[in-house]
Amino acid sequence: MSEVLPLAAAPEAVERAPKRRHPALAALRRLFRHRLFLTGLFLFGIIAFLAAAAPWITTADPNRLSMRNKFLPPGGDYILGTDNFGRSLWSRVVWGAQLSVIIGISVVALNAVFGTLIGALAGYFRRVDNVLMRINDALMAFPAILLAIGVTAMLGPSTMNVILALGIVYVPRTARIVRASVIVLREMEYVQAAVAAGAGHWRILRHHILPNAMAPMIVQLSFLFAYAVLSEATLSFLGLGAVPPTPTWGNIMAEGRDFMRDAPWIIAIPGVALMLTVLGLNMLGDGLRDVLDPRLRIQQ
Amino acid sequence: MNRPLVEATALSKHFHVGPAGWFGRRIGGAVLRAVDDVSLRIMPGETLGLVGESGCGKSTLGRLLIRLLEASDGHVLFDGADITGLAPKQLRETRRGMQIVFQDPYGALNPRMTVEDIVMEPLVIHGAKPDAAARDKVAAMLERVGLSARAASRFPHEFSGGQRQRIGIARALILRPRFIVCDEAVSALDVSVQAQIVNLLQDLQQEMGLTYLFIAHDLSVVRHISDRVAVMYLGRIVELARKEELYAAPLHPYTQALLAAVPAPHPAGRAARRAARLRVAGDMPSAINPPPGCRFHTRCPHAMAICREVAPPLAETAPGHLAACHLLTKTH
Amino acid sequence: MSLLEIRNLTTAFGTESGQVTAIEDISFGIEPGEILGIVGESGSGKSVTALTVMGLLPRPPAKILSGSVMFDGQDLTKLSERQLQKIRGPGIAMIFQEPMTSLNPVFRIGEQIMETIRAHERLSPRALRDRAVQLLAKVGIPSPERRMDDYPHQLSGGQRQRVMIAIALACNPRLLIADEPTTALDVTIQAQILDLLMDLRDELGMAIMIITHNMGVVAETADRVLVMYAGRIVEQSPVERLFDAPLHPYTRGLLDCVPSLEHDRPRLVAIPGSLPEPARRPSGCRFRPRCAHAAPACAETLPILAERAPAHAAACIRLPEIAAAMAEPA
Known part of the structure; x- marks a missing residue:
């Protein structure tokens, strides 16, 4: 008998060669082959770099007035020109990027914590589901930006309050998404198997439900980052965000609005920065969704 | 005789379906009687087969017996002790003794855990430390179900359907339970792999003295693995007997129809068989508002007036042979 | 002449890890009025064969590498999508495993049947409706006139499959391809659907290609x-x-590993190992790693399908040795 005869071996003699290891690593590998994701990552990466490096890459104080130098067009001494008070637009836009990123991260963090918590509780415990979801529905019944305007108008304009307002607006939406995946996961047979083994609720949520709910959550959070940046710009444009002269993209654009004809760069430059950020984040999110969403992967 | 390992008395599970009120309370709506007044006993070391068509409640019954679902009515005794009202703490202890193997080899394993973590989890839940001793236990169990030790560090997606089912079996057995519910455990597998798993389940039963409730819709697999077989229709058991009797001389018209519908294993004489076959028309009615009287009367070729009004009890027609049909009780 | 004649058909898929063949060198024919059973397990290529014939595989990623599918004097692999649409329906029709997803949930079933007829024939609204009702009656839907206005979710699984068959019959096809038509159904319903298919064959004289993993279904219906195993006809x-x-x-293994309804066996004869993934098929004979009779030579050559008895062909180089081993008293 030759070695090709398998009968003596265990039934898994025809076991496959080891393949890709951790599922997360496999996803990462697919991500780095995804062009849309890479483009988005690149765009957002630029803004994130500017935000992080703001103190080192800007020489002029963003709030230093210099009436001599007002309305300088881009090029020359001031690379992006100056505004109506002669402040360096480069400095203001870069510091504005930092504020946008800080607000984006904070809103995403709030959502990651409270959205997950509320969504997981509502999806897993049917008793609290109805109460939580009715509150959720009530909050979601307001148009997002109107609710944010209402909350900041109530709390007063400040960076902290913008974060709080955007948290109140978006946490219910995130909670809905988490709840939807938890409801599906709760019925999975591996969850049933854990129940049959005697696992408690906490263990089931931590080991079996939340890790598997992460993928749609990450996709949602990347889009949320874009909404947060956009909403913050809207709020400060309306005078409800960080108090001037704090440089935010919304503030710069609000001030530039009056000089749109004579100095269009004041409103255009933060506008372009905002657009690139949101575009980059949305591309990033689409890429993540392509790679992480199992429903899309099955269709391939 | 010794006492049954698992005993169900007048067990029912009703699901409320229909519109929910503002805060989730059901307003009116219908009741789905998934399992309705079922009593049965499973003796230590035996395999009770449970067959029936989809929607008959066989899977619900299996989950009631190990309290993965709470019964609406009735009791389940495990090794003589009533587990229906157990508090969470005692229930956890009882769960060591009873486990389940699922149908879907893809949905039954957490994709983000390694095989070792999956199989070890029940040990950890019951207080073991995830140390070398536990790992050795897991490795031994993996080997026992036909997987190599190398499998431990891999993830479920690296395995075929049959291998995944082995992992699920290892997880169910790691606590050394006495009773296993096999819920369509081989139904999703390719036939050439299915036989391996059936053989494995039988070997493990012999070695570890296991008691099985083997739920399946494939009548020939159930015949092969079971000692006794129960047939379910619309939430009720309509016949229960030793397998030799049930397959050779089925008493209930539904069992007869079910067996007649199975394709023959050989083409010879199929035209004649087709002409002679007892056929049931139509489909199983919904378990929401099931037909009154005998639930099978809407499809039964022998239905009589009484069948439409009175539900026949599950009665012993011969020693150890139970059937619920007016045709059988009338003459006695 | 055969109704359908497939010659050396090879279909491949482009995947992340390169091109993978789903079926290889498939050749067979179907005579008018014949029921041909195609059995195989997952990954055997039985469904891909059917979808290639129907021209229903998305290309790319699928690609026909070689071979021909002759139907009615035309090579279906060379036809455009438009020309194929004329064949689908009156020429070849198909039913699938999952009748719920094959029917559109937002249209009444009568409308879905009439739409199929309309695509190939001009009829007055009255005549159209009558035809649809007749079709429903023919496939055994009780009170078809009333059922015309039902939506798919109002029907049971068995009834939905009957409606799918009615749609397939709408243009009197000469070949019906049934891909696992009873796999999602309960055994009593399966018997009804198989009976229906055979009655329709007797009545209409159409040929049926029935694809299944169930040897019993084949024993019950096929001529x-x-x-098939791992993409090839064995x-x-x-x-x-x-x-x-x-x-x-x-x-032999497939026939042996199914338990019997009538008598006891102490143990099932299992085929060891598992089915190879398309990208990881072994060299030589695909079944070699799981075969009890494999020899070193099996790894070297791909066995071809050769006739061993009239109309009976097998692809195995060890048949004489196996026959000798079987003849020996154990």
Whole structure:
């Protein structure tokens, strides 16, 4: 008998060669082959770099007035020109990027914590589901930006309050998404198997439900980052965000609005920065969704 | 005789379906009687087969017996002790003794855990430390179900359907339970792999003295693995007997129809068989508002007036042979 | 002349890790009025064969590498999508495993049947409706006139499959391809649907290609059987002969590993190992790693399908040795 005869071996003699290891690593590998994701990552990466490096890459104080130098067009001494008070637009836009990123991260963090918590509780415990979801529905019944305007108008304009307002607006939406995946996961047979083994609720949520709910959550959070940046710009444009002269993209654009004809760069430059950020984040999110969403992967 | 390992008395599970009120309370709506007044006993070391068509409640019954679902009515005794009202703490202890193997080899394993973590989890839940001793236990169990030790560090997606089912079996057995519910455990597998798993389940039963409730819709697999077989229709058991009797001389018209519908294993004489076959028309009615009287009367070729009004009890027609049909009780 | 004649058909898929062949060198024919059973397990290529014939595989990622599918004097692999649409329906029709997803949930079933008829024939609204009602009656839907206005979710699984068959019959096809038509159904419903298919064959004289993993379904319905494994045909035979005298070790294994309804066996004869993934098929004979009769030579050559008895062919180089081993008293 030759070695090709398998009968003596265990039934898994025809076991496959080891393949890709951790599922997360496999996803990462697919991500780095995804062009849309890479483009988005690149765009957002630029803004994130500017935000992080703001103190080192800007020489002029963003709030230093210099009436001599007002309305300088881009090029020359001031690379992006100056505004109506002669402040360096480069400095203001870069510091504005930092504020946008800080607000984006904070809103995403709030959502990651409270959205997950509320969504997981509502999806897993049917008793609290109805109460939580009715509150959720009530909050979601307001148009997002109107609710944010209402909350900041109530709390007063400040960076902290913008974060709080955007948290109140978006946490219910995130909670809905988490709840939807938890409801599906709760019925999975591996969850049933854990129940049959005697696992408690906490263990089931931590080991079996939340890790598997992460993928749609990450996709949602990347889009949320874009909404947060956009909403913050809207709020400060309306005078409800960080108090001037704090440089935010919304503030710069609000001030530039009056000089749109004579100095269009004041409103255009933060506008372009905002657009690139949101575009980059949305591309990033689409890429993540392509790679992480199992429903899309099955269709391939 | 010794006492049954698992005993169900007048067990029912009703699901409320229909519109929910503002805060989730059901307003009116219908009741789905998934399992309705079922009593049965499973003796230590035996395999009770449970067959029936989809929607008959066989899977619900299996989950009631190990309290993965709470019964609406009735009791389940495990090794003589009533587990229906157990508090969470005692229930956890009882769960060591009873486990389940699922149908879907893809949905039954957490994709983000390694095989070792999956199989070890029940040990950890019951207080073991995830140390070398536990790992050795897991490795031994993996080997026992036909997987190599190398499998431990891999993830479920690296395995075929049959291998995944082995992992699920290892997880169910790691606590050394006495009773296993096999819920369509081989139904999703390719036939050439299915036989391996059936053989494995039988070997493990012999070695570890296991008691099985083997739920399946494939009548020939159930015949092969079971000692006794129960047939379910619309939430009720309509016949229960030793397998030799049930397959050779089925008493209930539904069992007869079910067996007649199975394709023959050989083409010879199929035209004649087709002409002679007892056929049931139509489909199983919904378990929401099931037909009154005998639930099978809407499809039964022998239905009589009484069948439409009175539900026949599950009665012993011969020693150890139970059937619920007016045709059988009338003459006695 | 055969109704359908497939010659050396090879279909591949482009995947992340390169091109993978789903079916290889498939050749067979179907005669008018014949029921041909194609049996195989997952990954055997039985469904891909059917979808290639129907021209229903998305290309790319699928690609027909070689071979021809002759139907009615035309090579279906060379036709445009428009020309194929004319064949689908009156020429070849198909039903699928999952009748729920094959029907559009937002249209009444009568509308869905009439739409199919309309695509190929001009009829008055009255005549159209009558035809649809007749079709529903023909496939055994009770009170078809009333059922016309039902939506798919109002029907049971068995009834939905009947409606799918009615749609397939709408243009009097000469070949009906049934891909696992009863796999999602309960056994009593399966018997009803199989009976219906055979009655329709007798009545309409159409040929049926029935694709299944269930040997019992084949034994019950087929005139002739193809056994597929890992993308290739391993055995081809008239149905009685296949069950009486199977040749290929895989066919024998398939027949042996199914438990019996009538008598006891202490243990099932299992085929060891698992089915190879398309990208990881072994060299030489695909079944070699799981075969009890494998020899070193099996790894070297790809066995071709050769006739061993009239109309009975198998692809195995060890048949004489296996026959000798079987003849020896154990």
